[in-house]
Amino acid sequence: xxxxxxxxxxxxxxxxxxxxxxxxxxxxxxxxxxxxxxxxxxxxxxxxxxxxxxxxxxxxxxxxxxxxxxxxxxxxxxxxxxxxxxxxxxxxxxxxxxxxxxxxxxxxxxxxxxxxxxxxxxxxxxxxxxxxxxxxxxxxxxxxxxxxxxxxxxxxxxxxxxxxxxxxxxxxxxxxxxxxxxxxxxxxxxxxxxxxxxxxxxxxxxxxxxxxxxxxxxxxxxxxxxxxxxxxxxxxxxxxxxxxxxxxxxxxxxxxxxxxxxxxxxxxxxxxxxxxxxxxxxxxxxxxxxxx
Numbered sequence: 001x002x003x004x005x006x007x008x009x010x011x012x013x014x015x016x017x018x019x020x021x022x023x024x025x026x027x028x029x030x031x032x033x034x035x036x037x038x039x040x041x042x043x044x045x046x047x048x049x050x051x052x053x054x055x056x057x058x059x060x061x062x063x064x065x066x067x068x069x070x071x072x073x074x075x076x077x078x079x080x081x082x083x084x085x086x087x088x089x090x091x092x093x094x095x096x097x098x099x100x101x102x103x104x105x106x107x108x109x110x111x112x113x114x115x116x117x118x119x120x121x122x123x124x125x126x127x128x129x130x131x132x133x134x135x136x137x138x139x140x141x142x143x144x145x146x147x148x149x150x151x152x153x154x155x156x157x158x159x160x161x162x163x164x165x166x167x168x169x170x171x172x173x174x175x176x177x178x179x180x181x182x183x184x185x186x187x188x189x190x191x192x193x194x195x196x197x198x199x200x201x202x203x204x205x206x207x208x209x210x211x212x213x214x215x216x217x218x219x220x221x222x223x224x225x226x227x228x229x230x231x232x233x234x235x236x237x238x239x240x241x242x243x244x245x246x247x248x249x250x251x252x253x254x255x256x257x258x259x260x261x262x263x264x265x266x267x268x269x270x271x272x273x274x275x276x277x278x279x280x281x282x283x284x285x286x287x288x289x290x291x292x
Contacts (some may be wrong), residue, residue, distance in 0.1 A: 007258060008123045008142060014167035016215045019168035021169065024207040031201050032192060045201055048210025052174060053072035055217040056140070056161065059148030062177040064193045065206055068140045072175035075197065076137045077117065083135060084117045086127075092117050092139055105253045105254055107131070114157075120149065126259025127250040132156065140176075144214035146225055146256050157181050163205065168212030172205030229257035236260055 004012070024044055031045050033092030033262045066072045070091040076094035082264035084096035085108045096117055101109050104125035110116050113134035121128045128147065132138050138156040140149055145166035151159050158181065164174040175196075177183060183196055190198040219225065236248055238260070249261040 007233075007265040008165075008256075010164045010170065011167045013169060013208075014212050016167050017163075017212040020211040021204045021208040024204050027203065031203060031290050033191065041203055043204050044203060047195060048206045048213075049209040052161075052213045055213040056144060056159070056176060058159075058176045059152070059216070061151055061179055062196075063193060064175045064196050065201060065209075066173050066175055067171055067195055067202075068173035069139070069162040070173075071158045072158075072162075072173050073117075073137070073139070075175055075183060076160065076177075076274065078186070078274050079184060080136070081115065082136055083112070083115055084118050087122055088117065088119055089123065089139060089202075091140070092137070096113075106250050107253070110135075121147070121256050121259075124259075125250045125261040128254045128256065128257035130254070141173075142256065145213070145220060148220065151176050158183075163209035163212055166212045166216040169205050169208040172202050172209050175210070225257045232257060232260055 015189075027037070027041045027044060029035065029041040031042040033039075033041075037108070043172045045065075049065075053059050053061065053063050064072075066075065069089075073089075073095060075090040077092065077124065078121060080095075082096045083099045084093055085100040085102045086093070086098050087106070087108065088096070089218070095252060100116060100118075103109065106120055106122065106125055106187055108129060108131070110118065110131055114136055115129075116135055117137040118132055118135050119139035119141075119214075120132055123142045128143065133155050135154070135156040136158065138159040140159045141162050142165065143149055144161045157178050159176040160173065161176065164170040164172075173244075173255055177196075184198045185198065192198050192201060236251075239246055239247070245264060247263040248288070249263060
C-alpha cells in the first residue's frame with residue numbers, strides 16, 4: 001500500500017472543488033456571450049474570482065486567470081529586468097538575473113524590491129521569506145493556503161498562485177495584479193481577463209479553483225495546518241533523537257508546516273566533514289559540519 005506525501009508538487013482534488021466542477025458542466029454558455037447562458041457562465045467565473053481574492057487578501061486587486069503559475073510568471077516577468085536568487089523556481093528564474101544572494105538560513109538579501117522576484121516559501125526546504133514587501137513579483141504558489149497571506153498588505157505589484165497546490169484542478173492558476181499595474185499581454189485576440197490574457201476561459205478549472213481557495217482558507221482559519229506542524233515537529237525530533245547524522249535544512253528558520261528537508265551522507269554524492277577537517281571554498285557550513 002502506497003501513501004502519497006508529495007503535496008508540495010500537487011494536492012489531490014478536494015471534494016468541494018470536484019462537486020462545483022461537476023455542477024458547472026451543466027452550464028453551456030460561453031462566458032463572453034451576452035445572452036442569458038453566457039451571463040450565467042460569466043457569473044460563475046466572477047464568483048470564483050471573488051473567492052480567490054478574498055482568500056489571498058487581494059480584494060480590490062485584479063485576479064487574472066492563467067493556465068498556471070508558470071504562465072503567470074511569464075506574464076509578469078518577460079521583457080523586464082528583474083532580479084532573483086538561485087533558490088527560486090525555474091518558472092521564475094528563467095526570466096530573471098540570478099543576482100540576489102541567499103544566506104545560510106535561506107533568507108534572500110534584497111536591496112531593490114521593486115526590481116526583484118521572491119518566493120514566499122521554498123517547495124523543497126519549506127523556508128519562508130520575511131522580506132517580501134514591495135516586491136515586483138511574489139511567488140505565493142507554495143505558501144497560499146498553508147500560511148496566512150495578504151496580497152494587499154505585502155504591497156507587491158504581482159503575485160502568482162496555482163490551483164493544484166491547494167486541492168484545485170491542474171492547469172489553472174492566477175496572476176494577482178495591483179490595480180493600475182502595467183502588463184503587456186502575451187495572448188491577444190478576445191480581450192478576456194481585462195485584455196491581459198485572451199482566450200475562452202477555462203470555466204470548469206476556474207470554478208474548481210474558487211472552491212478550493214475557499215476551502216483552503218477555512219482550513220487555515222480552523223487551525224488544520226497547526227496540527228500538521230505538530231506532526232512535523234514530532235518527526236524532526238524523532239530523527240534528531242535517534243541519529244546525529246542528518247541535517248535539517250532551515251531548522252532555525254520559519255518553514256512551511258508540512259515540509260521537512262533532510263541532508264544525509266550519500267545524498268547526491270555529498271560528503272559530511274567536521275568543520276575542522278574541511279575548509280574548501282565550495283563547502284557549506286551547516287551547524288558545525290560542512291557539505292562538499
